[in-house]
Amino acid sequence: MSQSLLEMTKELITEQIRKGRVPPGETQALLLSIHATLQRLYETEMSGAVTTSPNPYEPGSRVDWKRSIAKHAVTCLECGETFKQLSSRHLRRHNLDPRSYRTKYGIPSMQPLSAHVATARRRELARQIRPWEQAASKRKADKTRARKRGVNY
Ligand SMILES: [Zn+2]
Known part of the structure; x- marks a missing residue:
């Protein structure tokens, strides 16, 4: 005892x-x-059989923010709503902005407040050369190939 x-x-x-x-x-x-x-x-x-684990998204409770950012959705730790991306417009509802939200929940400043898939897609887009330039060079390449085949434009 x-x-x-x-x-x-x-x-x-x-x-x-x-x-x-x-x-x-x-x-x-x-x-x-x-x-x-x-x-x-x-x-x-x-x-170790504690079954009454606290709701991780209970407003105001100390939570693990990592659990709030999932593959397909990010959960607002203030209200529990889920989004593809946690916008500053939504955070304003809680009198927060992305910075104060991160501070409040101990989220690193480099951590995007968006679902993993959304983050990955954005990264992918950023990595690509500007799409319109790619399109232009592709058109040019097509034209060159076409000329070689003897087709006039
Ligand atoms: Zn919210």
């Missing part, structure tokens, strides 16, 4: 007595009941 468990019980019971919530003669029963509850909680915790 852990010392902290006993101390928690003692604190709780003292608090109840101090507030006058414990009728005389029932202190013992209350103490046993509190201790039994704490003991159960403690054992559950130790066995």
